[in-house]
Amino acid sequence: MKGKRIVVGVTGGIAVFKAAALVSQLTQRGAEVQVIMTQSATQFVTPLTFQTLSRKPVALDTFEEKDPSVVTHIDIADHADLFVIAPATANILAKLAHGLGDDMLSTTLLATQAPVMIAPAMNVHMYQNPVVQENMEKLRNLGHIFIDPGSGQLACGYVGQGRMEEPEKIISAIEAFFHRRKGKLYGKRILVTAGPTREPIDPVRYLSNRSSGKMGYAIAEEAAAAGGEVVLISGPVHLETPPGVTRQEVMTAKEMHDAVMKELDRADVIIKAAAVADYQPVRISKSKIKKKEENEELKLKKTVDIATEVGKKKGSRLFVGFAAETDHVKRYAQEKLRRKNMDMIVANDVSLPGAGFDGDTNVVTVYDQEGMVFQLPLTTKKMVAKRLIEGIGDRLHGGS
Ligand code: PMT
Numbered sequence: 288m289k290g291k292r293i294v295v296g297v298t299g300g301i302a303v304f305k306a307a308a309l310v311s312q313l314t315q316r317g318a319e320v321q322v323i324m325t326q327s328a329t330q331f332v333t334p335l336t337f338q339t340l341s342r343k344p345v346a347l348d349t350f351e352e353k354d355p356s357v358v359t360h361i362d363i364a365d366h367a368d369l370f371v372i373a374p375a376t377a378n379i380l381a382k383l384a385h386g387l388g389d390d391m392l393s394t395t396l397l398a399t400q401a402p403v404m405i406a407p408a409m410n411v412h413m414y415q416n417p418v419v420q421e422n423m424e425k426l427r428n429l430g431h432i433f434i435d436p437g438s439g440q441l442a443c444g445y446v447g448q449g450r451m452e453e454p455e456k457i458i459s460a461i462e463a464f465f466h467r468r469k470g471k472l473y474g475k476r477i478l479v480t481a482g483p484t485r486e487p488i489d490p491v492r493y494l495s496n497r498s499s500g501k502m503g504y505a506i507a508e509e510a511a512a513a514g515g516e517v518v519l520i521s522g523p524v525h526l527e528t529p530p531g532v533t534r535q536e537v538m539t540a541k542e543m544h545d546a547v548m549k550e551l552d553r554a555d556v557i558i559k560a561a562a563v564a565d566y567q568p569v570r571i572s573k574s575k576i577k578k579k580e581e582n583e584e585l586k587l588k589k590t591v592d593i594a595t596e597v598g599k600k601k602g603s604r605l606f607v608g609f610a611a612e613t614d615h616v617k618r619y620a621q622e623k624l625r626r627k628n629m630d631m632i633v634a635n636d637v638s639l640p641g642a643g644f645d646g647d648t649n650v651v652t653v654y655d656q657e658g659m660v661f662q663l664p665l666t667t668k669k670m671v672a673k674r675l676i677e678g679i680g681d682r683l684h685g686g687s
Contacts, residue, residue: 289317291465294367294401296392297337299327301442302374302408302451307332309373309454311340313461321346321363323392325379349391360391364398369464372396373434374408374451377419383431384422404464406434406457411447427533430516434460435528460530463512467531470514471680477515478554479507480547480561480593482522484540488585489572496562497644500524502609503560505672507532513676515556520546522561540564540590547593551600556679558607559594560633562644566590598628605682607631607675613638621654630682631655633675641665653678 293313297306313320322337323346334345344353349360372379372392379392383403388394396403405426413419414436427433434457438448452460467473481503485493500521507519508529517532520543528534537543540563551557566587576583594608608629610620613636620634634652637643642650642665649671653660660678663671 288313288462288465290319291317291368292319292321292366293461294321294323294363294370294395294399295337295341296370296372296375296379296396297322297324297328297332298372298374298376298379298392299325299330300374300376300408300451301331303328303331305451305454306373307336307340309371309457310337312454312458314341316458319343321367323347323363323395325390325392327376327378346391346395349394360395361398364395364401367399367401369461370396370399370401370403371406371457371461372403373406373457375405376407377409377413377416377422380405380407380419380422380426384425402430402432402464404432404434404457404460406451407436407449408451409436409449410441410443411445411449414447414449432460432464432531433533434530435534456530463531466512467514470512471684472510472556472676473514475515475555475683476553477507477510477517477556477558478520478547478550479503479510479517479558480520480543480563481507482524483562484522484543484564484590485538486540486564486567486590487571488568489574489576491575494564494567494587496564498522498524498562499645500526501645501647502649502668502671503558504529505668506558506560506675509669509672509676510556510558510679513680518550518554520550520561540567540593544591544593544596547597548600551597551604554604555683556605556607557597557601558675558679559597560609562611563593564590592627594623594627594629598626601628605630605679607633607679610634611637611643617652617654620652624654624656631660631678633671639665 320341337345382393388397434452437450482500483496483498485495487493504526511517511531519534567590569586569588606629610623612619616636624632635643641648652662
């Protein structure tokens with residue numbers, strides 16, 4: 288962080304108080320911080336707070352040119368290593384997505400070529416508003432990095448997603464960002480799937496499995512730490528999004544399929560650690576199925592096999608699948624690797640203690656089309672993820 292020039296754009300929301308802590312921590316870590324506040328932000332906290340914490344005058348007005356030798360917003364834009372907008376309101380997201388420049392922050396953002404990190408904060412319904420979501424999607428596609436807001440009690444009284452991420456988490460994301468630039472996956476887009484899928488039976492019941500998402504999330508975290516631009520397509524789990532990772536939530540195999548297919552074109556690497564349901568009910572009852580005297584039979588049909596679809600369309604992308612097996616692990620895993628046209632497969636023998644679903648550890652053997660690549664005895668999922676990402680990094684750089 289030392290010597291890095293970070294521009295913190297502060298927009299008008301109650302989370303401005305967290306931005307003060309963020310600026311303080313960045314300055315303490317040796318970053319050179321330039322704060323730009325919008326007029327609305329100054330309604331919550333005075334510029335003097337940020338000036339004191341950053342030890343620099345706060346930029347407020349595009350036309351307040353104190354130094355005649357430079358055009359301030361262009362000067363700030365040109366010298367930034369990173370822009371962080373925290374908190375980011377729905378308004379600044381809209382301006383950024385549509386190229387508006389009507390104040391100091393938006394004109395500087397238009398002029399910069401530095402990467403932009405965005406920590407949104409707003410009311411849950413504003414956050415869920417399709418227009419806001421569309422703007423964020425557009426910005427994500429343009430390469431802006433999002434630090435998703437957390438869920439909980441919001442200042443407006445609602446409970447839900449919209450609370451700006453804590454300053455410590457934003458600092459971790461910034462550190463990871465600078466670290467990533469040196470990593471083997473820098474410049475590569477990595478698509479990771481994680482967790483289970485849920486196939487509804489009726490409004491209160493579903494078919495699912497014991498996947499916790501831990502394996503996939505560990506992979507996403509390591510891939511981001513190695514410099515990758517990571518999109519994590521996740522089934523329902525109770526895990527936090529790893530720093531610097533963009534998460535898309537899905538529920539069913541069909542939703543996971545659609546999300547993967549939408550992202551496939553732009554991905555360089557696909558890692559499928561999700562435990563996708565193989566079957567779904569033929570019919571989803573609109574109302575709760577009532578208990579009867581006699582037994583109930585549930586008719587199932589196959590779900591779409593996402594891995595097979597990816598295998599058909601992957602082109603030169605590196606495709607890494609998983610196999611959760613209880614017997615003939617090697618044979619079944621290698622068959623899957625070939626059948627689904629994967630480049631590598633991570634086989635976990637889920638009959639072994641400490642392997643597979645739910646826990647923090649795993650036991651894996653990784654195969655490619657040539658045979659075994661490496662084997663790890665009982666170890667943490669974090670270590671499995673680290674070794675896998677190292678292996679993928681080597682492959683992308685021509686090693687094996
Ligand atoms: O989430 P955790 O609790 O940490 O547990 C980790 C894990 C055991 C879920 C993980 O390590 C793992 O093995 N994931 C894949 C589990 C699985 O579904 O394996 P499979 O052998 O049924 O499927 C083979 C591959 O095809 C997998 O890459 C799977 O994502 C994919 N698949 C399967 C079915 C389907 N309809 N579509 C798919 O894409």
